[in-house]
Amino acid sequence: MAFRRPPRIGAGEERAMNEQAEPRRDDDVALETVPREEQLFRMRHSAAHVLAEAVLDLFPEAKYAIGPPIEHGFYYDFDLPRTLTPNDLEGIEARMRESVAADHPIHGEWIPKARARELFRDQPYKLELIDEIEEPTVGHFQHGGFHDLCRGGHTQRTGQVGSFKLTHVAGAYWRGDERRPMLQRIYGALFRTEPELAAYLKAREQAERRDHRRLGRELGLFHLDPISPGSPFFHPRGALLYNELVDYVRGLYPKYGYQEVITPQLFNTDIFRTSGHYDLFPDMYKMGGEEDEEIGIKPMNCPGHCWLYRAALHSYRDLPIRYAEFTRLHRNERSGVLHGLTRVRSFSQDDAHIYCTPEQMPEEIERVFAMVREIYGDLGLGEVDVKVATRGEHFIGNPEDWDVAERTLQDEVRRAGWDYALAPGEAAFYAPKVEFHFRDALGRSWQLGTLQIDMAMPDRFGLEYIGADGEPHRPVMMHRAILGSLERFLGVYVEHTEGRFPLWLAPVQAVVIPIADRHNDYAWHVARELRGRGLRVEVDDSNERMGNKIRRAQLQRLPYMLVVGDREAEAEAVSVRDRSGDDLGAMPLFQIADRLVDERDSRTSQAPGSAGDV
RNA sequence: GCCGGUGUAGCUCAGUGGUAGAGCAGCUGUUUCGUAAACAGCAGGCCGAGGGUUCGAAUCCCCCCGCCGGCUCCA
Numbered sequence: 001m002a003f004r005r006p007p008r009i010g011a012g013e014e015r016a017m018n019e020q021a022e023p024r025r026d027d028d029v030a031l032e033t034v035p036r037e038e039q040l041f042r043m044r045h046s047a048a049h050v051l052a053e054a055v056l057d058l059f060p061e062a063k064y065a066i067g068p069p070i071e072h073g074f075y076y077d078f079d080l081p082r083t084l085t086p087n088d089l090e091g092i093e094a095r096m097r098e099s100v101a102a103d104h105p106i107h108g109e110w111i112p113k114a115r116a117r118e119l120f121r122d123q124p125y126k127l128e129l130i131d132e133i134e135e136p137t138v139g140h141f142q143h144g145g146f147h148d149l150c151r152g153g154h155t156q157r158t159g160q161v162g163s164f165k166l167t168h169v170a171g172a173y174w175r176g177d178e179r180r181p182m183l184q185r186i187y188g189a190l191f192r193t194e195p196e197l198a199a200y201l202k203a204r205e206q207a208e209r210r211d212h213r214r215l216g217r218e219l220g221l222f223h224l225d226p227i228s229p230g231s232p233f234f235h236p237r238g239a240l241l242y243n244e245l246v247d248y249v250r251g252l253y254p255k256y257g258y259q260e261v262i263t264p265q266l267f268n269t270d271i272f273r274t275s276g277h278y279d280l281f282p283d284m285y286k287m288g289g290e291e292d293e294e295i296g297i298k299p300m301n302c303p304g305h306c307w308l309y310r311a312a313l314h315s316y317r318d319l320p321i322r323y324a325e326f327t328r329l330h331r332n333e334r335s336g337v338l339h340g341l342t343r344v345r346s347f348s349q350d351d352a353h354i355y356c357t358p359e360q361m362p363e364e365i366e367r368v369f370a371m372v373r374e375i376y377g378d379l380g381l382g383e384v385d386v387k388v389a390t391r392g393e394h395f396i397g398n399p400e401d402w403d404v405a406e407r408t409l410q411d412e413v414r415r416a417g418w419d420y421a422l423a424p425g426e427a428a429f430y431a432p433k434v435e436f437h438f439r440d441a442l443g444r445s446w447q448l449g450t451l452q453i454d455m456a457m458p459d460r461f462g463l464e465y466i467g468a469d470g471e472p473h474r475p476v477m478m479h480r481a482i483l484g485s486l487e488r489f490l491g492v493y494v495e496h497t498e499g500r501f502p503l504w505l506a507p508v509q510a511v512v513i514p515i516a517d518r519h520n521d522y523a524w525h526v527a528r529e530l531r532g533r534g535l536r537v538e539v540d541d542s543n544e545r546m547g548n549k550i551r552r553a554q555l556q557r558l559p560y561m562l563v564v565g566d567r568e569a570e571a572e573a574v575s576v577r578d579r580s581g582d583d584l585g586a587m588p589l590f591q592i593a594d595r596l597v598d599e600r601d602s603r604t605s606q607a608p609g610s611a612g613d614v
Numbered sequence: 615g616c617c618g619g620u621g622u623a624g625c626u627c628a629g630u631g632g633u634a635g636a637g638c639a640g641c642u643g644u645u646u647c648g649u650a651a652a653c654a655g656c657a658g659g660c661c662g663a664g665g666g667u668u669c670g671a672a673u674c675c676c677c678c679c680g681c682c683g684g685c686u687c688c689a
Contacts, residue, residue, distance in 0.1 A: 084618080086618090168618085168619090169683095170683060170685070171684065173616075176685075176686070178615075178685075182616060182617050187683095213682095224681085226662080229681090272689095275689085277689055281688095331689075335680090338681090339682095343688080428688095516646040516648095518646075519646095543646090544652085545646085545648095545651085545652060546647065546648060547647085547649065547650060547651070547652090548650080549650095550649050551650035554650055555650080561649075565647095566648095575648080575649080581649090
């Protein structure tokens, strides 16, 4: 596990560009003299200009908006007279290549805003950008017959942009604001050389084979069904994996001092009005109710936990109180945001709420972080992006409390030794939060764990504890989930492991493969022995050749294949093959049983070999 | 929710106005096999839903739903 700082330029993050407030004035330097990362930035940036040039050439009435370099290439947003089809991309790309072949010099200059307004008088989006620039001059770049409002950071000539391919077109709101016009965004991938571009495109294609939606079906874990969009059906193997994860986290609760609770699924919606969720998320699932009563399905556990806390009087001696809960939550997510297991309407979390005194805050945060390290470490998660999200426009509570919470959180993240990125304005409406993000097969980042320090909700619910002074005090409330949504975690984890789960999580830990059907009885004997040790073992006694049984087991990513024929039956042994394709040879039945039990209990993973894997 | 694409057998896909197809999976039979696909046969479909155009619609049009890629949102 490695905690890392998120990349500055991520997919679709033009904000990263805008944060580079300083105009650049070094565009006349030779490309070879700047660092590699900067070279790519410039190549992608110039390619975006070439793209805009091509589009304006083909659609003279087009309005162009903004077009930054991004992680694997670039994009540019346009307001066009008609919608683009994927076929249009070929024509645009061909026109781009003409500009590259012409090898136009790229010139940048700094001009007064008045002059810029004149130059862009027919370009409403550019005019809006000019108005927002505070300096008296703005950057103006041109090549061939094309010109753009631009901060700079370019190659010297259009012939230097590298190898690119337009990949897709998608809608995007102007300035990322859903109340403003929807523009057409053209995306391109760009790398320094053709082989690098080809490798990237191939890797993307291969990533599709790791897609959890595909593996989920192939491995018999879950499926999604139009009968209830965004609400996964977990099949027996998926449910086994799901429950193993829950049992694992549950097993850590005594060590970290949590008490598990179960609260209702349905509430009078008054509770969500008290918490403030109702105002912000009025689209939550609701049902009828008696008379003036309105019943809602819970979208989160915190209000229920506050209610639980309030049901008894608490002494400072009782704190911290740590309530954990795994029950199901439902959120009426907008249809367009649903995404496999990673964005669903029905899910459960390894959720908990901690009530403590203000003095206990740092220690509690450290305790949560220790648990985060233990769990992510045990699960062998790769790179983690840590973010600290601070107060935004809509918030409850008072700013002084927020400042304390934000400062404490950041101090503790630093103490934990993690690099983190600040996400200003991205806090929950009731608390600042630390977020732990992981990437899926296609590089999309998803938040799994989170820790939030909430000084507002205890106030709303009137929570108290009796202090040593005999007076009532307000506790601090911490919201935390480590795996986060178990559904989302599973989605990311399936892609991370490519379906090769460590033995302790594998729904089927070994399959016994009889060579001919005269070995079936012995195969079942082997399975009974191993099942007796608590192992999940199946027998493939189908009428297939051994080679095909092995193939099927490999496709299912089963950790161990235990082949039994005459020799093994004779010796009370099995021939062991693991899913990396290694033949571990014959070993006595008791020995493989011990080995599997050890591997399961130590939660180690097999070496991630993949010889001949699909 | 918005923009674009897309929806044919369990899965992957062919079929562009005239009798719905293939491979894999499934079932049955034969085969009894030593580390990634034995052979043969059979079965499987309101072509996403509804409406329209037409003598005739999987195919053309409208509308709805799901899914995919983005955008926005994410308690």
